[in-house]
Amino acid sequence: MRIFDPHIHMTSRTTDDYAAMYDAGVRALVEPSFWLGQPRTSPASFYDYFDALLGWEPYRAAQYGIAHHCTLALNPKEANDPRCTPVLDELPRYLLKDHVVAVGEIGYDSMTPAEDHALAAQLQLAADHGLPALVHTPHRDKAAGVTRTLAVIAESDLPPAQVVLDHLNETTVKAATDSGCWRGFSIYPDTKMDEHRMVAILREYGTDQVLINSAADWGKSDPLKTRKTADAMLAAGFTEDDVDKVLWRNPVAFYGQSGRLELEPPKPGGSATHEGNSILRGGS
Numbered sequence: 001m002r003i004f005d006p007h008i009h010m011t012s013r014t015t016d017d018y019a020a021m022y023d024a025g026v027r028a029l030v031e032p033s034f035w036l037g038q039p040r041t042s043p044a045s046f047y048d049y050f051d052a053l054l055g056w057e058p059y060r061a062a063q064y065g066i067a068h069h070c071t072l073a074l075n076p077k078e079a080n081d082p083r084c085t086p087v088l089d090e091l092p093r094y095l096l097k098d099h100v101v102a103v104g105e106i107g108y109d110s111m112t113p114a115e116d117h118a119l120a121a122q123l124q125l126a127a128d129h130g131l132p133a134l135v136h137t138p139h140r141d142k143a144a145g146v147t148r149t150l151a152v153i154a155e156s157d158l159p160p161a162q163v164v165l166d167h168l169n170e171t172t173v174k175a176a177t178d179s180g181c182w183r184g185f186s187i188y189p190d191t192k193m194d195e196h197r198m199v200a201i202l203r204e205y206g207t208d209q210v211l212i213n214s215a216a217d218w219g220k221s222d223p224l225k226t227r228k229t230a231d232a233m234l235a236a237g238f239t240e241d242d243v244d245k246v247l248w249r250n251p252v253a254f255y256g257q258s259g260r261l262e263l264e265p266p267k268p269g270g271s272a273t274h275e276g277n278s279i280l281r282g283g284s
């Protein structure tokens with residue numbers, strides 16, 4: 001089984017996670033830039049983070065045989081902090097780089113005017129750069145958040161086929177389906193959406209334009225939820241081809257719209273370094 005996790009925050013995960021993901025079949029992933037928990041106080045903090053997503057993290061993933069790509073953006077939460085909004089002016093320089101396969105995560109957190117501005121501006125950046133967009137739907141007040149998000153997308157120059165609406169559930173999947181956007185689902189332990197509810201949604205809404213991710217980060221999460229969903233699909237009677245479509249070919253088709261996917265898996269355990277550093281902490 002080959003798996004592409006289209007949304008996972010590896011910066012927050014350990015090398016044990018990389019090894020376990022490889023063993024489970026994960027061969028490629030996309031890491032969206034996001035809120036780190038600790039609020040950033042200057043644009044420079046974003047640029048160092050973006051550079052890590054373009055340099056150090058792909059290097060680390062390659063040691064475990066996994067191809068790493070990223071999406072870059074000013075996240076919805078920090079779009080409300082005027083100390084951080086100059087990032088919007090600097091993003092065009094970053095969006096030119098190889099391995100940036102979408103603009104994201106963008107969208108709404110609390111649905112403020114500052115978030116309206118950042119969402120519209122970054123959808124335009126995606127359209128201008130020929131990139132798809134990864135749009136986060138808010139965890140609170142989800143239905144209203146999706147309605148408002150879809151209105152902003154409809155006003156933008158970005159076609160729905162280049163947008164994935166992420167963190168959907170039973171209450172928002174129909175509106176997302178009707179919009180023509182791709183439908184993203186984050187599978188979490190305990191809350192929000194689990195693999196069995198996901199299988200029920202796939203039965204009802206089909207496997208086209210669906211992306212399933214673990215969204216694993218610094219909170220309670222499980223980087224193997226993609227594999228667990230694949231196993232739940234097989235147990236429920238979906239075929240191996242259905243699984244390959246949802247867990248591999250769909251994310252390849254969506255992010256492939258960037259023209260920048262490189263899926264040739266790097267060789268695990270390579271001895272090269274990143275800017276003179278390795279994951280061996282100075283050892284050799």
Ligand SMILES: [Zn+2]
Pocket residue numbers: 007009032034105215
């Ligand atoms: Zn995320």
